[in-house]
Amino acid sequence: MGYQSSSSENPNLESTLKSRFDEDRSTALMSSYAAWLRKHPSALESFEGMMMPAKGKSLVVFLDYDGTLSPIVEDPDQAFISDNMRSALQEVACIFPTAIVTGRRRDKVKEFVQLHNVIYAGSHGMDMLTPVSPLRCNNMHKSGALDEEGDEVVSYQPAKAFLPTIQELLKVLKEKTKTIKGAMIEDNKFCISVHFRRVNIEDVNSLKDMVKSIIEAYSGFRITGGRKVIEIRPRIDWDKGRALQYLIQNLGFNDSNDFLPLYIGDDKTDEDAFKVIKDVGRGYPVIVSSIPKETKASYSLRDTNEVMAFLVNLVNWKKSSSASN
Ligand SMILES: O=P(O)(O)OC[C@H]1O[C@H](O[C@H]2O[C@H](CO)[C@@H](O)[C@H](O)[C@H]2O)[C@H](O)[C@@H](O)[C@@H]1O
Numbered sequence: 001m002g003y004q005s006s007s008s009e010n011p012n013l014e015s016t017l018k019s020r021f022d023e024d025r026s027t028a029l030m031s032s033y034a035a036w037l038r039k040h041p042s043a044l045e046s047f048e049g050m051m052m053p054a055k056g057k058s059l060v061v062f063l064d065y066d067g068t069l070s071p072i073v074e075d076p077d078q079a080f081i082s083d084n085m086r087s088a089l090q091e092v093a094c095i096f097p098t099a100i101v102t103g104r105r106r107d108k109v110k111e112f113v114q115l116h117n118v119i120y121a122g123s124h125g126m127d128m129l130t131p132v133s134p135l136r137c138n139n140m141h142k143s144g145a146l147d148e149e150g151d152e153v154v155s156y157q158p159a160k161a162f163l164p165t166i167q168e169l170l171k172v173l174k175e176k177t178k179t180i181k182g183a184m185i186e187d188n189k190f191c192i193s194v195h196f197r198r199v200n201i202e203d204v205n206s207l208k209d210m211v212k213s214i215i216e217a218y219s220g221f222r223i224t225g226g227r228k229v230i231e232i233r234p235r236i237d238w239d240k241g242r243a244l245q246y247l248i249q250n251l252g253f254n255d256s257n258d259f260l261p262l263y264i265g266d267d268k269t270d271e272d273a274f275k276v277i278k279d280v281g282r283g284y285p286v287i288v289s290s291i292p293k294e295t296k297a298s299y300s301l302r303d304t305n306e307v308m309a310f311l312v313n314l315v316n317w318k319k320s321s322s323a324s325n
Pocket residue numbers: 064065066067071072073074075076077079101102103104186188193195197226227228229231267269
């Protein structure tokens with residue numbers, strides 16, 4: 001029998017095997033992504049067909065923030081939106097009623113986005129200011145809150161009664177999680193995020209257990225998950241799906257068959273909004289993902305660059321369909 005060298009005796013063999021393994025893995029990933037794409041076609045590649053039913057109807061645009069309008073980054077405070085994305089969004093919002101529905105606090109996202117003609121629904125829709133009159137297209141870069149600017153707004157904050165306990169919880173979480181390096185607590189006003197993106201992998205479960213045991217003492221709260229984040233929210237029947245329904249009604253579209261909701265999001269919490277659109281039976285739930293994922297969305301976009309290209313397409317589509325009428 002011939003002698004067969006093992007990979008540990010032969011570093012070249014080891015690296016050949018590794019690169020073959022990597023190739024095999026990326027081929028497998030590519031083919032599973034291709035299979036997933038058949039079920040959730042690219043909203044860019046399907047754009048023309050997708051927009052056929054939208055001719056003559058009002059499109060209402062809903063967008064998540066992190067992972068949709070801004071790329072995922074290590075530090076949540078550095079999740080800036082690019083100037084190009086801002087311009088695309090500004091144009092979209094000039095044509096279609098547009099809302100950003102985010103898990104973050106409303107004022108924080110408004111500070112990032114800096115557009116005046118967009119509705120901001122913060123804390124997973126638990127903090128909404130909706131305009132009484134249509135949003136203006138001038139003065140897009142005003143940075144103050146709508147009410148401070150003198151515009152009439154309707155405020156909806158279904159979890160207001162939880163604010164004192166949320167403040168108490170913030171203190172407890174900040175104090176207790178100090179022992180876990182990299183853990184970060186974000187105050188999202190009506191909910192709290194405990195970030196573990198920068199926590200050592202071996203400490204993540206301890207952090208999760210710690211948060212779980214703290215929240216067990218607060219029966220009015222529940223835990224949900226996002227991208228390397230534990231989210232703590234008041235136990236009320238409200239989520240991004242309910243926020244979408246509220247906004248549709250508030251914008252005056254509820255009794256009309258002539259509107260189509262479009263919702264683009266990347267996270268588990270966006271699934272509630274996808275479900276509402278699926279239940280309505282018309283409109284466009286679009287997931288942002290570069291890997292196959294269990295989702296209720298009908299269409300997909302790979303990343304924030306594709307989201308931007310899609311928004312630009314929307315503007316051009318509207319301009320050309322208006323010109324041909
Ligand atoms: O509903 P969203 O707008 O998607 O907000 C969900 C959470 O987004 C932010 O966290 C995520 O993005 C961070 C910046 O890219 C990233 O560092 C973090 O790991 C992600 O989970 C935000 O900071 C959270 O408060 C939101 O709950």
